[in-house]
Amino acid sequence: MPSVLNVSAYLFTPIDDAGALRPVLRTRAVDAGLKGTILLAEEGINLFLAGEERHLRAFLAQLTADERFAALAPKESWSSAQPFRKMLVKVKREIIRMDRPAVRPVAGRAPAVDAETLRRWLDRGHDDRGREVVLLDTRNAFEVDYGTFDGALSWGIERFTQFPDAAVSHRDDLTGKTVVSFCTGGIRCEKAAIHLREEGVDAYQLDGGILGYFERVGRAHWSGDCFVFDEREALTPGLAPREVDA
Structure with missing residues (x-):
């Protein structure tokens, strides 16, 4: 029976003390026996953590007590098994690098589509207005190779900083x-x-991403x-580590 809880989460929220917050979060995580990565930036937080359920949930409860x-x-x-080797907390310029300072989700999100709505659109072959739905995979090409939505577009980018130029080319x-x-x-x-x-x-984001879709729709x-950035390498739509034939 799997006994290690893995969580991933991000939030675009103003952080003006990332440097001071870094050692605080690292100490809490290490004391809780957690491993993984926490990224902090002025624009928000991005984390991937794993550990014993009780201690990880306590860490998250303390974190979310901060408004x-x-x-x-x-x-x-x-x-x-524990999929991470270390506990890292880093301060970055962006929690996901795009090199487009004008793109600031903290100032307002793009409209989102939840997993159930997307499945309904895909079942019907169109959105609620009868328009063609295009799924756009924004991940790097090697991630797409592990799996993707049927018929999704991928621009074959090698890193996310290439996405803006690709968007202009394919607009x-x-x-x-x-x-x-x-x-x-x-x-x-x-x-x-x-x-x-x-x-x-006319673009929307899939709320919760692929992992959220797996959790709610399958x-x-x-x-x-779905490729993940830890030693599990990839998760099945059942959110279990994929099995690789020896």
């Missing part, structure tokens, strides 16, 4: 369609949707697994 992080919505999965392909950007946990597709809307595209309209 800046009260809206954190962790996505959970389980593993039989005409998206005009007049309902575009749903998606990524692993929601952070990249949130920035992507804002940028696309600034380019005149494998509908999905083929393969």
